[in-house]
Amino acid sequence: MQTGSAFSVKEPVVLHAQNVHKQFGETIILNGVSLEVHKGDLVSVIGPSGCGKSTFLRCLNFLEIPDRGRITAAGVTIDRQGGPWRRADEHMAHRLRTHVGMVFQSFNLFPHLTVLDNVLLAPRIVKRQTDTVKRDQAMALLEKVGLGRVAGRYPLSLSGGQQQRAAIARALAMNPDIMLYDEPTSALDPLVAEEVLNVMRQLDAEGMTQIVVTHDMRFARVASDTIVYMDGGHIIEAGPPDVMCVRPTDERTRRFLGALL
């Protein structure tokens, strides 16, 4: 959340990843990635294709199990030291996921359910509760993302931008502390993408903590508090957009941004 004040006090850390390692087979994808995210921040993660951005994001809510590393999200900590993934770990991961919403490039809505039922069902599945979100709360979330009028329609009858906004409303229905997005707009044309980005800006203004993997440098530059540059299994550098886009320290960041901007 950009306050514009030179004297703004940093909010508490709400997500802390420490020394996260992940390999697939013999290939090391994440080689000790650490990141601190403060409450209300909007963090953009950028970097070349295949550098591990999605893997890192998925590790943050244990859709992918890190081999090693410690992750704390909204007060829930999971510490991996390379041992087997046990039932108790899965229980903790489930607890952690109730605080962390996730939005994917391909929306992943249930096609056989209306938009409203998609929003109503999410908390029942994730939180295993019967009526976490009432109909009027779900409708309020759909209104918030501009979909009140299409609540009764099925996802495939909507535009990509509408589907993605429905996916955001569905994630919000869990009342998360943190939202993760993996290239939320890369399947969308620019005008429709803007509707989705506007929802993210609105959430930012309301104080939501958001981490977005994106190739959209314009959004990253204008909307983020922090841009994180990943390459070769590491976070190479991170900083405010003006610093990262104008005078990045590392040669790899300079080359990547030079090609993009």
Ligand SMILES: Nc1ncnc2c1ncn2[C@@H]1O[C@H](COP(=O)(O)OP(=O)(O)OP(=O)(O)O)[C@@H](O)[C@H]1O
């Ligand atoms: N489940 C998996 N099994 C094996 N290899 C995987 C798996 N998931 C990802 N990888 C590999 O890990 C590497 C990092 O993938 P990842 O999807 O995290 O990259 P990315 O930075 O998100 O790339 P992009 O910008 O193209 O989305 C790639 O080489 C990918 O092929």
Ligand SMILES: [Mg+2]
């Ligand atoms: Mg990816």
